[in-house]
Amino acid sequence: MRPENDEAFIAWLDAQLHGKVPGADPLEKYPGLTVDDAYRVRGALVRRRVQEGDGLLGYKVAGSNRVVRADEHVEGPMVGAMLKSGLLPQENAIPIGRYPKAFAEAEVAVLLKRDLAGPGVTLADAFAAVECVFPAIEVGASHSKTRPSHQGRIIFSKFTAGIVLGRPMSLNGLDLRLEGVVATHNNVVKGSATGVEVLGHPMNAVVLMANTMAQYEEPLRAGMVLMTGSFLANIALAPGDRVLMEFTRLGTVSAFFEA
Amino acid sequence: MQKPVQSAVDWLQRQIDDRLPFRDILEIEPSMDIDGAYRVQFALMKRRHEAGDATIGYKAAYTSAVMRASFGIPEPVVGHLSRSGYFEDGEVVATEPSRTIVEAEVAVVLKEDLPGPNVTRLDVIRAAAGYIAGIEIALMPEQKRSRQMGIAMHKTGGGIVLGGKIVGPAEADLRLEGAVISVNGKPQGSGTGVEVLGDPLNAAALIANKVAQYGGQLKRGMILLTGSIMESVRVSPGDDVLAEFTTLGKVGFRCG
Numbered sequence: 376m377r378p379e380n381d382e383a384f385i386a387w388l389d390a391q392l393h394g395k396v397p398g399a400d401p402l403e404k405y406p407g408l409t410v411d412d413a414y415r416v417r418g419a420l421v422r423r424r425v426q427e428g429d430g431l432l433g434y435k436v437a438g439s440n441r442v443v444r445a446d447e448h449v450e451g452p453m454v455g456a457m458l459k460s461g462l463l464p465q466e467n468a469i470p471i472g473r474y475p476k477a478f479a480e481a482e483v484a485v486l487l488k489r490d491l492a493g494p495g496v497t498l499a500d501a502f503a504a505v506e507c508v509f510p511a512i513e514v515g516a517s518h519s520k521t522r523p524s525h526q527g528r529i530i531f532s533k534f535t536a537g538i539v540l541g542r543p544m545s546l547n548g549l550d551l552r553l554e555g556v557v558a559t560h561n562n563v564v565k566g567s568a569t570g571v572e573v574l575g576h577p578m579n580a581v582v583l584m585a586n587t588m589a590q591y592e593e594p595l596r597a598g599m600v601l602m603t604g605s606f607l608a609n610i611a612l613a614p615g616d617r618v619l620m621e622f623t624r625l626g627t628v629s630a631f632f633e634a
Numbered sequence: 635m636q637k638p639v640q641s642a643v644d645w646l647q648r649q650i651d652d653r654l655p656f657r658d659i660l661e662i663e664p665s666m667d668i669d670g671a672y673r674v675q676f677a678l679m680k681r682r683h684e685a686g687d688a689t690i691g692y693k694a695a696y697t698s699a700v701m702r703a704s705f706g707i708p709e710p711v712v713g714h715l716s717r718s719g720y721f722e723d724g725e726v727v728a729t730e731p732s733r734t735i736v737e738a739e740v741a742v743v744l745k746e747d748l749p750g751p752n753v754t755r756l757d758v759i760r761a762a763a764g765y766i767a768g769i770e771i772a773l774m775p776e777q778k779r780s781r782q783m784g785i786a787m788h789k790t791g792g793g794i795v796l797g798g799k800i801v802g803p804a805e806a807d808l809r810l811e812g813a814v815i816s817v818n819g820k821p822q823g824s825g826t827g828v829e830v831l832g833d834p835l836n837a838a839a840l841i842a843n844k845v846a847q848y849g850g851q852l853k854r855g856m857i858l859l860t861g862s863i864m865e866s867v868r869v870s871p872g873d874d875v876l877a878e879f880t881t882l883g884k885v886g887f888r889c890g
Contacts, residue, residue: 569824
């Protein structure tokens with residue numbers, strides 16, 4: 376039986392994300408699970424959530440930062456999925472107490488006005504499909520204390536916690552490669568960087584997402600939000616923390632956290 | 635204290651001009667402090683200016699906390715910029731193998747004199763014609779040297795390159811201005827002006843105050859090079875260096 380058709384397996388994974396069973400790596404049940412399998416299993420997990428009333432918000436890239444990748448030996452960038460329940464507010468405290476680890480990353484989010492269906496999507500196609508961009512924070516969380524496998528990362532997509540979006544801005548005239556960001560955590564500047572750190576240009580992440588998800592019959596659709604990847608090393612969070620991301624021209628976005 | 639400074643300046647000038655084997659200034663003036671070192675720098679540069687190598691501005695070094703921690707320097711260092719160290723965008727600039735480093739920095743150009751003391755970032759905004767993309771070219775010292783020696787010699791070597799575009803003070807927030815430095819097309823680091831004492835304008839004010847303290851003058855048309863935005867990058871002859879900024883455009887040169 377294909378792992379993505381194994382209902383008990385999917386239910387077990389889903390139960391982990393709901394905190395109903397202890398977190399465990401998918402490889403424990405399927406030691407031979409490939410990266411391809413992981414994407415298909417993730418697809419099944421998302422479909423289950425959609426059936427339960429949530430929605431697919433879009434996709435995100437992880438492991439795309441030039442500096443972070445060198446540190447963490449992540450096996451290249453991967454594409455995660457985001458649910459609509461993961462769209463979080465700037466103005467209300469975000470609960471993170473249930474996660475052993477939570478962190479924040481500064482990213483640019485893209486709203487699509489057109490479908491992007493690979494294979495063969497180019498940078499030009501991606502530019503033509505952009506409605507607008509947002510300054511954004513990804514709030515990532517591990518639901519398990521142990522370090523996940525690459526397949527585990529893909530399946531759980533880090534789609535726990537969610538994303539916070541600032542104000543929309545037209546991409547016209549903006550070169551995101553040179554767009555700067557200053558990340559502040561509890562009033563202390565944690566670092567700065569430009570979009571060059573995100574696969575050379577954040578729009579390369581959009582191309583990557585379109586062509587990767589095409590392999591799993593999941594085209595990018597108009598109306599989806601795409602998180603292009605972190606500008607900086609992530610910021611570890613504790614309840615009571617506040618983060619602020621200030622971009623050169625995209626404006627600011629902030630978030631604060633509670634238990 | 636005039637005599638000790640002039641004899642130290644004579645000595646340092648001979649060391650540099652005659653390319654004598656390295657000796658630290660503390661060997662000839664063991665009691666020289668930081669204040670004394672700045673007086674030597676300003677006196678040396680005044681001589682050079684009068685001999686024809688004009689002072690075209692000033693610069694700040696060790697403006698990032700990381701750089702200060704790396705080199706054990708407690709506060710930024712202010713140095714002179716000379717005409718002989720000014721290079722054109724895109725030029726070939728002679729470099730020394732395994733000693734030359736480059737840094738992307740914001741240059742502030744003055745449209746008015748900026749006399750100290752008590753210069754604040756608001757005074758800098760008022761006196762600035764605008765901001766220009768910059769690269770500083772520096773030589774790593776061959777030997778370990780005292781802080782005093784570093785200050786006394788700042789800058790007798792290396793140089794600066796400025797880009798072709800100026801952006802007015804009301805048009806840019808330098809704290810959030812991004813920069814990327816690339817060598818041979820490969821990005822080596824990025825950051826924003828927040829890395830420069832929280833804002834390059836703070837570095838410009840610091841420079842103005844140090845210059846006033848030692849009897850220098852910030853005049854219209856002078857350049858203030860505010861300090862490195864990211865970690866310095868080593869380069870070799872043949873390398874192409876490019877610094878790109880979010881709104882200030884770009885600047886580059888080739889290592890000869």
